[in-house]
Amino acid sequence: MVSWVVLSRRLRNKLTISKVVVALLLGTVFFNEFLVYSLQAFRWINIPAIRNKDEELIVLFVADPQLIGIQDEMGFPVGPIARWDSDRYLRNSFSRAYQHTQPDVIVFLGDLLDEGSKASKNEYLSYVDRFNNIFYETKFSKTVIIPGDNDIGGEGADLRTPFKVARFEKHFEPIEGVVNHLFIDFMKLDIRYGDVEGRRQAFRRLAPNLTAPIRIIINHESLITRRKENIYPILRLAQPHVVVSAHWHWSEIYNCATCLSDNTDLDHWPYEAKDMKNVRNFVEVDLTQTISLDEIMVPTCSYRMGVPHMGYGVALINKSGRMKYAVLWLPSRYPLLYVYIVVLIFAVISLCLEFIFSSIGGQPQKRGYR
Structure with a gap:
C-alpha cells in the first residue's frame, strides 16, 4: 500500500501537462499516418496466396x-x-x-x-x-x-x-x-x-x-x-x-x-x-x-x-x-484531418493554461517584517 502511494506521487510529479500533450500528439500521428491503414487492410477480403x-x-x-x-x-x-x-x-x-x-x-x-x-x-x-x-x-x-x-x-x-x-x-x-x-x-x-x-x-x-x-x-x-x-x-x-x-x-x-x-x-x-x-x-x-x-x-x-x-x-x-x-x-481521410485540428486546439489551450498557472504559482511571495 505504501509503495503504491509513493508510486502515485512520483507519477503525479513527473506527468506534466506538456508531457501529456506530446504523448497525445505522437499517438494521433501514429494512428492517422500508420495504424489506420493497417487496420483497414486487415478488413480487406482474403486473396488466395497459392494459385x-x-x-x-x-x-x-x-x-x-x-x-x-x-x-x-x-x-x-x-x-x-x-x-x-x-x-x-x-x-x-x-x-x-x-x-x-x-x-x-x-x-x-x-x-x-x-x-x-x-x-x-x-x-x-x-x-x-x-x-x-x-x-x-x-x-x-x-x-x-x-x-x-x-x-x-x-x-x-x-x-x-x-x-x-x-x-x-x-x-x-x-x-x-x-x-x-x-x-x-x-x-x-x-x-x-x-x-x-x-x-x-x-x-x-x-x-x-x-x-x-x-x-x-x-x-x-x-x-x-x-x-x-x-x-x-x-x-x-x-x-x-x-x-x-x-x-x-x-x-x-x-x-x-x-x-x-x-x-x-x-x-x-x-x-x-x-x-x-x-x-x-x-x-x-x-x-x-x-x-x-x-x-x-x-x-x-x-x-x-x-x-x-x-x-x-x-x-x-x-x-x-x-x-x-x-x-x-x-479509410476516410477528412475525419482524420479534423482529429488533427481538435487535438492541436486542445494542445494549444492546455499548454497555455499550464504556462499561466505555472507563472502564477511561481511568483515569489512577499514577506512581512516586524
Missing part, C-alpha cells in the same frame, strides 16, 4: 488518382501541404493494396493527374515524378495505363489536342492498343462520345493483335450507360467479355442483358445497376456469356474527389471464364 498463375490472374485496378496540381491549388503553405498529404495517402494505400493482392497486372483507368491537360512542361515533369514515386511497385508488375480527360482533355471546354496526347504517350503509354498478358487481352480503344466510326476503325487496326481467349475493354468513361447508338456498334464489333471503367468516382456494376445481341432497335438498351459501396465480398462475373455484358466501374482512390467511399478494384480472373471482383475500401 496456378497460368490458370488464374490477379488484376489490380487503379482509378482516378488525380494527383493534385499547382495551378488550381492555394499557394504556400496550404498548397504544398495539401499535395504532400494527398500523395502520402495514395502512397500508403497503394503500397498496402499491392502487398495484399500481389497482382500480376496493374491497370490504371485514367485521370492520373488532376492538371495533366493544362500543365506547363516543368509542372508536367514534376507530376510524372510524383506518380512514379507514389506507385513505385508498378516496376515489379505488368502495368497497363490509359488516359482520362484530366490527362489529355476532352471534357467541356478542355479540348483534346495532338500535343496533349503526344505528351501523355511519351511519359506513359499509347492511348490505343492491345496489351496481352497470358490469356487476357486488354483492349485500349479510347472510346469517347460522338466518335463511333473512328473507334470502329481503331478496332479494325488493332484486331490482328487480339490473340487471347478473354477480352477486356478498359475505358476511362462508362460505356453501357451511354445511348445505344453511340456504343452498340463498337461493342458488337469488339465482342468484349467484360468492360472496366472509371470517371464517376464511385463503385457500381452494370449488367446489360442484350448488349451483344443482334437487336438493332436503338430504343432497346436495358441495363441494371448494382451499387457496390456496401459490398465487402467477391462478386461473381460470368465471362462466358455471349449476349449479356457486364461493366465494372472502379471507384476513385483519392480522397480529394469529394466522395465518401474510396478504394482499389481487384479481380481474380480464371482462364475458364470465371471472374471474381471486389473493392479494397480505403
Whole structure:
C-alpha cells in the first residue's frame, strides 16, 4: 500500500501537462499516418496466396488518382501541404493494396493527374515524378495505363489536342492498343462520345493483335450507360467479355442483358445497376456469356474527389471464364484531418493554461517584517 502511494506521487510529479500533450500528439500521428491503414487492410477480403498463375490472374485496378496540381491549388503553405498529404495517402494505400493482392497486372483507368491537360512542361515533369514515386511497385508488375480527360482533355471546354496526347504517350503509354498478358487481352480503344466510326476503325487496326481467349475493354468513361447508338456498334464489333471503367468516382456494376445481341432497335438498351459501396465480398462475373455484358466501374482512390467511399478494384480472373471482383475500401481521410485540428486546439489551450498557472504559482511571495 505504501509503495503504491509513493508510486502515485512520483507519477503525479513527473506527468506534466506538456508531457501529456506530446504523448497525445505522437499517438494521433501514429494512428492517422500508420495504424489506420493497417487496420483497414486487415478488413480487406482474403486473396488466395497459392494459385496456378497460368490458370488464374490477379488484376489490380487503379482509378482516378488525380494527383493534385499547382495551378488550381492555394499557394504556400496550404498548397504544398495539401499535395504532400494527398500523395502520402495514395502512397500508403497503394503500397498496402499491392502487398495484399500481389497482382500480376496493374491497370490504371485514367485521370492520373488532376492538371495533366493544362500543365506547363516543368509542372508536367514534376507530376510524372510524383506518380512514379507514389506507385513505385508498378516496376515489379505488368502495368497497363490509359488516359482520362484530366490527362489529355476532352471534357467541356478542355479540348483534346495532338500535343496533349503526344505528351501523355511519351511519359506513359499509347492511348490505343492491345496489351496481352497470358490469356487476357486488354483492349485500349479510347472510346469517347460522338466518335463511333473512328473507334470502329481503331478496332479494325488493332484486331490482328487480339490473340487471347478473354477480352477486356478498359475505358476511362462508362460505356453501357451511354445511348445505344453511340456504343452498340463498337461493342458488337469488339465482342468484349467484360468492360472496366472509371470517371464517376464511385463503385457500381452494370449488367446489360442484350448488349451483344443482334437487336438493332436503338430504343432497346436495358441495363441494371448494382451499387457496390456496401459490398465487402467477391462478386461473381460470368465471362462466358455471349449476349449479356457486364461493366465494372472502379471507384476513385483519392480522397480529394469529394466522395465518401474510396478504394482499389481487384479481380481474380480464371482462364475458364470465371471472374471474381471486389473493392479494397480505403479509410476516410477528412475525419482524420479534423482529429488533427481538435487535438492541436486542445494542445494549444492546455499548454497555455499550464504556462499561466505555472507563472502564477511561481511568483515569489512577499514577506512581512516586524
